[in-house]
Amino acid sequence: MTVAIAGAAECDLGKTGLDVLTLQSQAVIRALTDAGLTLSDVDGLATNNIGRFPVIQLAEYLGLRPRWCDSTFVGGSAFEMYVARAAQAIDAGQCSTVVISYASNQRSARSRTLTAAGDEYESPYRPLYPASYYAMVAQRYLHTYGLDRRHLAQVAVSARERAQRNPKAWTYGAGPLTVEEVLAAPLVSSPLGVLDCCLVTDGGGAVVLTSLERARDLPRPPAVVLGCGEMLDHTSMATAKDLLRTGAVESGRTALRAAGLTPADIDVIQLYDAFTISVPLGLEQLGFAAPGEGLSVTTPMNTGGGGLAYCHPGQFGVLLLVEAVRQLRETSAETALVHGTGGIFSSHATVILGVDR
Amino acid sequence: MSEWWEATRDHRLLLQHCDGCGSVQHYPRALCITCGSSDLSFREAVGTGVVDSFTVVHRAGEPYVLARVRLTEGPILLTHLDDIAEPRCDMPVLLAWRPLPDGRHLPVFRSADGL
Numbered sequence: 197m198t199v200a201i202a203g204a205a206e207c208d209l210g211k212t213g214l215d216v217l218t219l220q221s222q223a224v225i226r227a228l229t230d231a232g233l234t235l236s237d238v239d240g241l242a243t244n245n246i247g248r249f250p251v252i253q254l255a256e257y258l259g260l261r262p263r264w265c266d267s268t269f270v271g272g273s274a275f276e277m278y279v280a281r282a283a284q285a286i287d288a289g290q291c292s293t294v295v296i297s298y299a300s301n302q303r304s305a306r307s308r309t310l311t312a313a314g315d316e317y318e319s320p321y322r323p324l325y326p327a328s329y330y331a332m333v334a335q336r337y338l339h340t341y342g343l344d345r346r347h348l349a350q351v352a353v354s355a356r357e358r359a360q361r362n363p364k365a366w367t368y369g370a371g372p373l374t375v376e377e378v379l380a381a382p383l384v385s386s387p388l389g390v391l392d393c394c395l396v397t398d399g400g401g402a403v404v405l406t407s408l409e410r411a412r413d414l415p416r417p418p419a420v421v422l423g424c425g426e427m428l429d430h431t432s433m434a435t436a437k438d439l440l441r442t443g444a445v446e447s448g449r450t451a452l453r454a455a456g457l458t459p460a461d462i463d464v465i466q467l468y469d470a471f472t473i474s475v476p477l478g479l480e481q482l483g484f485a486a487p488g489e490g491l492s493v494t495t496p497m498n499t500g501g502g503g504l505a506y507c508h509p510g511q512f513g514v515l516l517l518v519e520a521v522r523q524l525r526e527t528s529a530e531t532a533l534v535h536g537t538g539g540i541f542s543s544h545a546t547v548i549l550g551v552d553r
Numbered sequence: 554m555s556e557w558w559e560a561t562r563d564h565r566l567l568l569q570h571c572d573g574c575g576s577v578q579h580y581p582r583a584l585c586i587t588c589g590s591s592d593l594s595f596r597e598a599v600g601t602g603v604v605d606s607f608t609v610v611h612r613a614g615e616p617y618v619l620a621r622v623r624l625t626e627g628p629i630l631l632t633h634l635d636d637i638a639e640p641r642c643d644m645p646v647l648l649a650w651r652p653l654p655d656g657r658h659l660p661v662f663r664s665a666d667g668l
């Protein structure tokens with residue numbers, strides 16, 4: 197592929213008191229400014245989560261008439277999928293400049309409604325969606341590998357640690373977290389407690405994609421799209437045959453193969469950490485560790501603090517991309533793997549980004 | 554698929570069997586997800602299984618044990634574990650029934666230990 201991310205930015209995060217379209221506008225304008233572009237350059241748009249016809253609402257609000265759009269709605273991995281679709285569209289000449297954007301004001305609005313499959317065979321048992329699914333994955337994981345809650349708690353502790361270096365993080369300045377604090381926090385759905393779960397905040401972000409050739413003439417160093425992969429899975433809680441086998445296997449493998457890379461070639465990982473269990477299992481499924489050894493991976497990851505400690509506005513996928521771009525621009529990292537998941541490991545999408553060589 | 558729910562009035566847990574390829578599936582659908590056939594019939598499950606995983610759900614009111622039970626026939630059911638002090642993965646369980654206000658029953662599971 198010959199497409200790159202030329203601009204990336206967050207909207208206001210935390211508890212903003214702003215409406216969704218205002219937050220979206222912030223994200224879009226800041227990402228375009230970062231790219232050295234303006235709204236008039238944009239001819240492709242991808243978003244979701246704005247009531248009826250999300251992408252048309254955003255386009256109208258921004259005064260755009262895009263010739264290409266995507267509004268695939270599969271949970272938090274959608275934004276990684278938009279990168280794949282946008283790269284194909286730009287390569288095919290369908291459009292030249294795509295903005296991928298997202299925002300939510302779920303903390304200010306005090307609501308986050310995710311409709312489950314409406315499954316008449318599951319709702320009578322009152323699962324917490326999505327927490328109870330991840331909890332059952334965690335239970336099975338701990339059982340299978342002879343681990344306990346203490347091991348998972350370490351994931352939250354490390355996330356907090358990284359967030360202390362990110363002034364934009366929700367938990368910035370909150371100081372370090374201890375394993376004991378994670379264990380002592382109220383249980384949500386055992387073995388997961390409150391501090392095993394991602395944050396509930398406002399926030400969002402946007403990235404701008406254009407051809408690599410054009411990106412080279414823009415102010416910021418391009419983050420080249422090297423490969424993409426995706427996989428859809430289940431949406432009910434009882435249909436996955438094996439809780440410890442997710443679509444990240446195929447998604448990651450496809451993306452790495454397209455990039456001509458292996459996990460050993462990846463310098464930094466941005467992995468959707470909706471719950472602590474997501475981290476070790478995700479790293480294993482993506483090929484960074486053998487089964488049961490995901491907690492010992494040392495590759496830099498979730499550098500901004502992740503969904504557990506930085507920001508989690510309902511769908512976190514776009515902010516994984518923003519942070520990956522930041523890492524490629526500001527650190528020695530030359531390759532980044534971004535992996536989004538949606539729902540209850542329902543959807544998976546992986547994007548490999550690299551510096552321009 | 555009200556036939557499935559109606560059977561719970563008589564404490565019968567139904568599973569959908571494919572008349573074409575013999576696959577067993579849950580939840581009930583209009584087609585077999587293995588071969589695509591629409592020739593499907595319900596048969597009663599034997600009512601045994603093992604706990605694939607579980608979680609104690611803490612929300613308003615009493616905590617309850619949500620579980621995935623892998624039935625002997627193969628399919629997995631989302632359900633509750635009742636009266637099991639210390640649930641564990643892979644423990645054998647037996648079908649039990651919890652009445653609903655309208656006369657239907659909810660299939661739940663109890664420990665099979667000691668049987």
Ligand SMILES: [Zn+2]
Pocket residue numbers: 571572573574575576585586587588589590
């Ligand atoms: Zn069949």
